[in-house]
Structure formats: C-alpha cells, structure tokens
Amino acid sequence: MEDFAAVSGISRPTLSKFFNDPGSVRVSTKKRIEEALEKYDYQPNLYAINQNRRLTKNIGVVVPYLSDPFFAKIARVIEDNILETGYKPVLLGSHGRPELEIENLENLRSIKPAGVLLAPLGRASDRAHVDTFCNDVPSVLFDANIDGIGAPFVGSNNEQSVGIMVDYLCRTGEPPTFFEMKSPTNPNAFKRRNAYIASMEALGHEPNLIQAAGEGWEFEEIGFQEGRRVVRGGKLPTNTILCSNDRLAIGFLSAAFEEGVRVGLEPECTLRVAGHDDHPFSRYTCPTLTTVSQDYEAIAKRSVETLFERIEGKTTADSQEETLFDGRLVMRASA
Amino acid sequence: MEDFAAVSGISRPTLSKFFNDPGSVRVSTKKRIEEALEKYDYQPNLYAINQNRRLTKNIGVVVPYLSDPFFAKIARVIEDNILETGYKPVLLGSHGRPELEIENLENLRSIKPAGVLLAPLGRASDRAHVDTFCNDVPSVLFDANIDGIGAPFVGSNNEQSVGIMVDYLCRTGEPPTFFEMKSPTNPNAFKRRNAYIASMEALGHEPNLIQAAGEGWEFEEIGFQEGRRVVRGGKLPTNTILCSNDRLAIGFLSAAFEEGVRVGLEPECTLRVAGHDDHPFSRYTCPTLTTVSQDYEAIAKRSVETLFERIEGKTTADSQEETLFDGRLVMRASA
DNA sequence: ATTAATTCTTTACGCGAGTAAAGTTTTATA
DNA sequence: TATAAAACTTTACTCGCGTAAAGAATTAAT
Structure with missing residues (x-):
C-alpha cells in the first residue's frame, strides 16, 4: 500500500480511508485513486485489514x-x-x-x-x-x-400459513389429517402442529395426527417409509393429508405413486396431499404439490x-x- | 498470545509452533499447552496468523x-x-x-x-x-x-457411464433417444452426447437426439417444457428416453405424468426414461428414476x-x- | 557419564494495514 | 476576497503473530 501510495501520488491514510469507504473521500481524489487502481491493480491485504479493525465487513x-x-x-x-x-x-x-x-x-x-x-x-x-x-x-x-x-x-407466520391451508382443504374437500414427524428437530414443526389443531378446532373438525417415526433430516425418506405404511394400512381418518413440510410430502407422494394410489383433485383420485414451504422441487412432483409458499x-x-x-x-x-x-x-x- | 505465554509458562515462539502444527512440539509440552488452553481458553487471531503466512490453511x-x-x-x-x-x-x-x-x-x-x-x-x-x-x-x-x-x-468417465446405460437400455428394450439441451453450458453434456452416439453406433443402432431449447440452469423447467412438447407431439423415434442429466429427467417425468403418459417397466407403461448423475431426488421421482451414479x-x-x-x-x-x-x-x- | 541431537527460551524484527495527531492544502460559505 | 470547514499529507505508533538467530535446557545415543 505504501508503494501504491507512492505511484498514485496519494497518501497512505487517505488510501486506507478510501478502501474502507470509497464515499468518504472527495470525488476528485476518488477518481484519481480509481484510475491508479486500473493501472497498477493493487488490492489491500485482507488479513492485514481485518487485524486492526474491531469489526470486519x-x-x-x-x-x-x-x-x-x-x-x-x-x-x-x-x-x-x-x-x-x-x-x-x-x-x-x-x-x-x-x-x-x-x-x-x-x-x-x-x-x-x-x-x-x-x-x-x-x-x-x-x-x-x-x-x-x-x-x-x-x-x-x-x-x-x-x-x-x-x-x-x-x-414465517405458521399460524397463518397453516391456517389458510387448512381452510382451503376443508373448503374444497374432506378436512386434512396432519402428517408429521413424531419428534421433529425443527421448532417450526411444533408450531405447525399446534396451528393445525387450532385451525381444525376453529372449523369444528376433529384434528388427526399421523406421526412418523425417525430422526434426522432425511425427511423424504421418512415421508416415503411412513407414507407407504399409511397408504398400505388403508386406515386413514380422511382422504386428505397435510404434511408438515414439502420434503415429507415429496416422500409421501413417491410412496403413494409406488402403491398405485392416485393423488390429486381429479375424480379418479382417492387422496389429496398438501405440503408446506414451496420447496423448489414441489413444482415437479407427481402430481405437482399444493403447498404454502414462505415469503x-x-x-x-x-x-x-x-x-x-x-x-x-x-x-x-x-x-x-x-x-x-x-x-x-x-x-x-x-x- | 504474549499473555498466554506468560500464564502458561511457555515461550511465545513455541506456542506459535504448536498452533501451526501441534505435532511439532514435544508431547510433554504439547500436553502442558493443552492444559493451559483449557484453563485460559485462548485462541490465536486468525487474521494476524494469516498475514504472515505465505499460504494459509x-x-x-x-x-x-x-x-x-x-x-x-x-x-x-x-x-x-x-x-x-x-x-x-x-x-x-x-x-x-x-x-x-x-x-x-x-x-x-x-x-x-x-x-x-x-x-x-x-x-x-x-x-x-x-x-x-x-x-x-x-x-x-x-x-x-x-x-x-x-x-x-x-x-466422471462419461464414455463409460453413458455406455453402460445405453447398453442396459438396448438390452432390455428399445434403444434410447437422447434428450438434452441444444446448447448446454456444461461441458459434460457434450461428452455425454458424443458417448451416446458412439455407444449407439457400436451397437448398430441409429442415434436420435432431442434437443431442448432454453438457456441457463433451470434444467427441470426446460425438461418439463420440452418434455411436454415431445410427449404431446407423440412422434418419438423410440419409446425410451435417455436424459443428459437427472434434472432434465425430473422435469421430463413431471411432464409425462401431467400428460397421463405412464413411464416405467410395467406392461401398461408406454415410455421408459433414464437419467444421469443419481441426483438426490431421483430416488423420489414418480416413478423412481433409473440413472447412473457418479462416484x-x-x-x-x-x-x-x-x-x-x-x-x-x-x-x-x-x-x-x-x-x-x-x-x-x-x-x-x-x- | 559424555556427547550429540532435540527442543526450548530469549531477543528482535517484519508483515500490511488501521488510526491518531498535527500541520497543510483545498473547497465551500459569507 | 477573507474565513471557516473539509479534506488531505506527514509522522508515528499499534495490532497479533510469524520467524530467524543464538544460546540454554532437555532428551537420546554412545
């Protein structure tokens, strides 16, 4: 930086100021520095910079x-x-x-x-x-x-987001059964469970929970395994499943497909499945996944x-x- | 570090050596340092360290x-x-x-x-x-x-990986048509195209390419759009599609499902689709995706x-x- | 026990900037 | 144009550690 100061004709402290905040120097000097920068392409040392700064950028x-x-x-x-x-x-x-x-x-x-x-x-x-x-x-x-x-x-406002989904599902068909993990790692899961129960009760329906066993973050796999079990068992309280998140839903849909259960709104379908989060892949599931998008x-x-x-x-x-x-x-x- | 040297009773240069490579000091001193470390929990400054090292870690x-x-x-x-x-x-x-x-x-x-x-x-x-x-x-x-x-x-050895897939597909049904992007960003795509052509010719089949329009990295969307076009058009050279990568295949499968085309090996299926890469989601597509796993x-x-x-x-x-x-x-x- | 080889300690300097203080130049205001 | 304010230059110190050199202490080998 010393050298660059010499060739650019600008003092080192001013340069230092410039690199910290280009707006803190006069426009004319800023321009001079930028021109010199083009010519000699100097770059301040990251480590030396941060050593003396109380806080880095x-x-x-x-x-x-x-x-x-x-x-x-x-x-x-x-x-x-x-x-x-x-x-x-x-x-x-x-x-x-x-x-x-x-x-x-x-x-x-x-x-x-x-x-x-x-x-x-x-x-x-x-x-x-x-x-x-x-x-x-x-x-x-x-x-x-x-x-x-x-x-x-x-x-996200889980109360609201789960609420509109429950509303929608109840309005357009049978009230949803909630599909989730038994002991979720994610705190949102608890809020969503409670929001589901509250929304259902507000609409005068009885809440139903299906709780998948399994730990960790392999949600698709857990959704798949438990989904298969549930679909095979055939004793679902209602024909509508609301999954705690899209990844569970993706696994569930995969299981339903494999078991030959048609999911969707068409007349020949026997099951409806919804998710939560608008996961990037929910656009490409089969069928495409109805969900709640987080902002x-x-x-x-x-x-x-x-x-x-x-x-x-x-x-x-x-x-x-x-x-x-x-x-x-x-x-x-x-x- | 000076202070830590004082309280731990070990000289600063030795400490410096220790932090660079704990194995470079005598086991007895290593132990002493580690004990002191527990007690005073000192942590060398990352920026000061790296400023003086020619190369960082x-x-x-x-x-x-x-x-x-x-x-x-x-x-x-x-x-x-x-x-x-x-x-x-x-x-x-x-x-x-x-x-x-x-x-x-x-x-x-x-x-x-x-x-x-x-x-x-x-x-x-x-x-x-x-x-x-x-x-x-x-x-x-x-x-x-x-x-x-x-x-x-x-x-990855694209020649080999595409080769075994083409072999497999030809052995078990109609030879595959290759589904890819017209102007792929990824160099692997070119290799796979060439590998496909070579493998097909080696087996005495005529190669067929379907080239989707579209730029960028939204492969699922491109696979979906072009997949729908292709499926609707209905004039596929063969009933087997080999996609240049799994993401295209995921989009393609989604389109096929939406169009009501059954994909898979079952008797009622009219199309086979394969991918490449063993994408984490290929396990959960409908149907699950046959693919080539990269190592x-x-x-x-x-x-x-x-x-x-x-x-x-x-x-x-x-x-x-x-x-x-x-x-x-x-x-x-x-x- | 003696010697040689390791490992440490002491001392001292360097890295590449941030930054403070005092003095100088430029720009804005009256 | 005079004056105040803003921006700049000079000088000098700081940060926390790497690292080299020389000597002292420890360990290993004979």
Missing part, C-alpha cells in the same frame, strides 16, 4: 443444511441482500449436527464478523452456547426460533435489515422482537 | 450452484475430505454467473488459499481468467473440465489428493493429467 450466515434446496434458496436471497449493503456474506452449513453448528459459530467468532444470521438446528441446538454467542455478536435468528435467546427472530424475499430482507439495526446499535441488545411474514397458498394439482 | 471450493443438490452433495463430501487434512474449506457458489465465478476466484486470491478446487461453469466460464488463476494458485478442476487449462482434472466419494477424494500433490509440489505445474471415475448403473422403476 463480514456477515456470517449459518444454516442447518446447505444441501437442502430450501435453505440453499433462502441463503441465496440473504446473500444478495448482504452484498447490496457492501458487506461480505460467509455461508456455513451445519450438516444437521449440533457440534458443527457450534464449531461454525466459533469459527465465525475468530473472523470477527460484524454480525451473524443464524437459522438454528432447533431442538438439537446447544441453547446455552447459541445464547452466549448471540450476546457477544450481533445476531438475528431466522427460519427457526429458539425461545429465550437474546436475539430478534424473523420467520423468502421478505424474510431475507427483513433479517438483514434487523441485523443492521443491531449492528448500528439502534436496538437494544435485549429487545427480542419477532417478525413473522404471512405465507401464500400455492394451488397445484395434488390438493 | 484455507482451501477454496468453487461450484457453479450451491443450491443444486448435486453440487451441494459433492461439495459436502469434498468439505469432509479437506477437513480431514487439517485444512479449512471455504465454499463459494457462482450462481451460474461467469462474473461471480471470477469474483469468487479473486476473493479467494485475497485469502491466499493453499489451493483451490474448482468446478467451472463450463462454456460460460471466462477461460483466460480461469487459466491465469490456475497458474497462480495450485488448483484442481473437478466435475467439468475446460480444455487447455493448466490444471489437473478429476471427474462422488472417489471424485471428491481424488480431487483433494491431487490438489495436495500440487500444493506440495510433487507434480509439475503443467502436468495436466485427467482422472476419470466410472459410473454405476442404478436400476430403478423408470427404465
């Missing part, structure tokens, strides 16, 4: 599973939102493992990020560890909330905004507000 | 699309392999955009990584830029090769090994060897 983004298209999608939108602010997103996936989630957070710590956006594993997360982390580093939780953590939360854009945008409010100290650390976005019914062929 | 991994389950899968396996070596993987996705691919590489440069594993976009990649990068930084290409780049390549583990492992050979200077920079792994036929219900 990095923002960590941690999700449970990077290979889950749902998280991949929301992570991508969040990435875009962060880039627009001039910060650099650092994506990390926890592969569904609590140890890795913690390790990711610790690694982020050593990067001294300006803030962190965390979609926690949920039930499996090390609550205490996440909590201390959120107290040390400006953080915002998204997708899944952990109660009692000192960080704002941005996510990815809004969630991503608000998460980033909320994080920057925390970073800039506009909100107090203990303000634990919760922002929920409504879902949108996506009507397709399966229900 | 980071390894960049760049793939075209992190949200594509195929890349997510192979990236994950590669991650594991890197972690085993004590290095730190840094995952980056290019979102299918050549500018972002270049930006990712430039960002990696400023991180001074020990090496980079790159799955290039392919045809869209900025060949010259990638080439200079590979000359500056020890790199290995995987998944997709770019001819004339000075870096080793590790990938993810082997490709990941060898990629990492090859990279370390380059890093350690065992291979010359211009050695441009190519390692290909055979695919494995995965017989399911669709063909």
